[in-house]
Amino acid sequence: MPPLIVTAALLRKDSKILITKRPADKQQGGFWEFPGGKLQNNETPQQALKRELREELDLEIEVGAIFEVVYHRYDWGPVLILVYECLPLSEAIRNLEVDEHRWLTVEQLPEYDLLPADRPIIDKLLQQ
Numbered sequence: 001m002p003p004l005i006v007t008a009a010l011l012r013k014d015s016k017i018l019i020t021k022r023p024a025d026k027q028q029g030g031f032w033e034f035p036g037g038k039l040q041n042n043e044t045p046q047q048a049l050k051r052e053l054r055e056e057l058d059l060e061i062e063v064g065a066i067f068e069v070v071y072h073r074y075d076w077g078p079v080l081i082l083v084y085e086c087l088p089l090s091e092a093i094r095n096l097e098v099d100e101h102r103w104l105t106v107e108q109l110p111e112y113d114l115l116p117a118d119r120p121i122i123d124k125l126l127q128q
């Protein structure tokens with residue numbers, strides 16, 4: 001089975017990174033993650049990220065360089081996660097499709113239950 005292509009934003013502000021909590025009723029609900037989502041139809045990854053951040057958080061972003069690519073097999077199938085460096089273009093965030101959001105230092109990330117596929121991303125951040 002080909003992997004599900006997913007985009008995720010490494011959104012940085014004042015040396016902190018944004019994580020969001022998946023709603024309980026969603027697949028893998030209750031886990032924290034880097035905001036983003038699946039690629040739709042003809043979208044580029046950058047377009048998908050911008051759309052997802054708008055839908056989930058009412059936030060406009062600038063998408064920068066790729067930070068990491070993660071291949072992970074869940075029991076329901078594989079995902080390929082494209083993680084991009086991103087910057088917020090405004091201050092306010094609304095929890096439209098997420099339960100909560102937090103700005104964390106890299107050191108705080110391991111204290112949160114992030115999705116299993118995100119482990120290599122956290123490790124890379126900790127190494128830098």
Ligand SMILES: Nc1nc2c([nH]c(=O)n2[C@@H]2O[C@H](COP(=O)(O)OP(=O)(O)OP(=O)(O)O)[C@@H](O)[C@H]2O)c(=O)[nH]1
Nearest residue numbers: 006007008028033034035036037038079115116117118
């Ligand atoms: N956005 C995001 N997805 C992740 C991360 N890590 C990870 O394993 N995933 C997986 O990638 C998939 C993303 O799907 P999603 O359900 O969030 O995407 P979406 O918003 O387009 O979904 P929907 O339109 O069905 O609600 C999920 O299976 C999720 O488990 C992450 O850090 N960020």
